[in-house]
Every structure is written in structure tokens, then in C-alpha cells.
Amino acid sequence: MEILFFIIGSLVFGIGVYLIFDHINYVRIAAETKGKVIGYKTSSGSKGGTIYKPVIQSYFGEFTGSYGSSNPSYQIGQEVDVIYIAGKTPRLKSNMPYFVGIFLMIFGGIFCLAFFSIFNFSLWNILYSLGILMLIAVSLRRVLKSKGIDSLDELKEVVKEANKKSEINAKNIIREPEKIQDVHRKNAKATKIVGPVFAIVGLGVLALGINLGIERYHFLQEAIPASGTVVDFHESSSDDGYTYYPIVEFSPNGSFEAITFRHDTGSNPPSYSRGEVVEVLHAPDNPNNAIIDSGIFNWAISIFVGLFGILFASAGIAVSVSTFRKQRNQINL
Incomplete structure (x- = not known):
């Protein structure tokens, strides 16, 4: 039920916006x-x-x-x-x-993006x-x-x-300072590690998102359009159930050879139906490298990965800055 992505995403995004503007006012x-x-x-x-x-x-x-x-x-x-x-x-x-508002806005934005990338607008x-x-x-x-x-x-x-x-x-x-100091000591090692780890992982995921975006940009610049038909679905199971990836058959312009490929984005329920005619984009030198033309949502995966990277990197940087400030305050005290 894709609408849940939109409901949850909009609600979380709205709360983030409210927190920021409420504090500004x-x-x-x-x-x-x-x-x-x-x-x-x-x-x-x-x-x-x-x-x-x-x-x-x-x-x-x-x-x-x-x-x-x-x-x-x-x-x-x-x-x-x-x-x-x-x-x-x-x-x-x-x-x-x-920080909390921006975090919620990014998190909500990811859910909304997931909705728009898999929702079939019929x-x-x-x-x-x-x-x-x-x-x-x-x-x-x-x-x-x-x-x-x-x-x-x-x-x-x-x-x-x-x-x-x-x-x-x-x-x-x-109200006892000793109890809080004990908590600080217990968490000191963990917080020193968690912040940098989250920041490094987040920056790595962000770099991956940027790389995917660059690859998709070059692909779209050279891609050749064609008409295809959804012939089947590839089922991928997970803890949340099944995800259905459309399998599309098409013939490149000027060729009678049928090419079959699996689209890189899936959903549950399927966003397409068997026999549905779709627009296809494929690489000129390799017709097997193809996707369903989804307009702006051709960028969905790179944006999705990039937002997750920003989310993790922001959390890691925030934890690292907070840890540094606590250590500085303890020294001053």
C-alpha cells in the first residue's frame, strides 16, 4: 500500500518543518x-x-x-x-x-520519494x-x-x-552529579566511535549516491528511446514481503531481435501490469543496459541513496560535535 509511504513521509516532513519554523518564531x-x-x-x-x-x-x-x-x-x-x-x-x-527538524524533513522526504517512485498514477x-x-x-x-x-x-x-x-x-x-558523571564515563568510548563511524558511512553512502547520479546522467544523455512490453515480474522476497520488479521485452530501433531486461526499481503491489506497453531507454552500444523511462523518477535511486547518506552523515557529525562540546565543558568545569 504505497499511500502509507506518502502519509508517513508527509507527516514526518511536516513535523520537521513545524519544529524549525516554531523555533525560528x-x-x-x-x-x-x-x-x-x-x-x-x-x-x-x-x-x-x-x-x-x-x-x-x-x-x-x-x-x-x-x-x-x-x-x-x-x-x-x-x-x-x-x-x-x-x-x-x-x-x-x-x-x-x-537539527531535529532537518533530520525529520530528510527522513520524510525519503519516504515521499519512495512513494512517488513506485506509485502508479492511474x-x-x-x-x-x-x-x-x-x-x-x-x-x-x-x-x-x-x-x-x-x-x-x-x-x-x-x-x-x-x-x-x-x-x-x-x-x-x-539531581546527583556523580550519577550523571557515571553515565558520561560509560558512554564516553561509545560516543567517540559512533559519531565518526556514522559520519564516514554517511559520506560514503552520499558519495555512492552522487556516483549513481553521475552514471545515470551520462546514461540519459546517450540513451535511445524504444517501446517495450511488460511480460513478467521478478519476485524478490524480504522480511517485509515481496517486491515485484517488471521484466520488459523490447526490440531496439532498426532491429528485430527481442531484448529482455529487469527494471531496476520494484514495488508491492506492482506498478505495472502484464502486457502493459511502456517507454524504454537503452544504451546505444548495449541494448541490454535498459530501463523503463519514468521521467524525473529515473533519478529516484541516486536521490534516495544520496538522502540516506546525508541523513547518516548529519547524525554522525552532530554526535561528534556534541561529544566534543561535552568534553570541553567538562574541562571548563
């Missing part, structure tokens, strides 16, 4: 003051680990930072910059909302997808109404109240 009119890290609020991570969010003491009282990690970002007692707007919860002065598929979107929207609306939420403003108020209750509950707050 907050910083634009916020005043700045000083605060001090007095502890860490802990919660369980998605894989059973512990997430640490800094608890800050400022002129406006205690508040918990919006972003946490498995490795505490500050030392207890460390002075930090705080930004605030009257009547709103203060925030740590940090670039983290931008009238039936479009109507079917619209029906699913409407069903999800109606179901979500019913759930919200059952909880007394009739507007976006009311939803924001519910979220704020939940955050306030979370702030009041201070049972999981660590």
Missing part, C-alpha cells in the same frame, strides 16, 4: 537570560535504554528541556543560556530544534488512495471528538496540559 521575539542545569529527567527509550532530558533552574522556575538523548548533554551545575517569552514555557538556547489508484486518506481523517476526527477535542487550538491545550503534568511529576529526576 520563538527565537525571533524571545529575550535571553541565564539558567543552571540542576538535574536530568529520565524516561525509557524506544529500545529499552534511558533518555535524559535536562532540568533547568532559571528566573522563571524549573523547566525540562524539550530534547533528550541517551548521553546527557550537560553537567549538573553547568550554566546554560535560556530564552523566554512572557506567558510561555522557557527553552534552552540550542540549535537542536533545527485513476483507480488515485481514487483508492484518496479514499484511504479520507478514512484515516474521519477516524482521527472521531477519536479527537470522543476526547472532547474539536479544534487545533483545543488539541494544543491538551498537549500543554499533558506537558504540565509531566513537569509536576519529578519522581524520575536525577
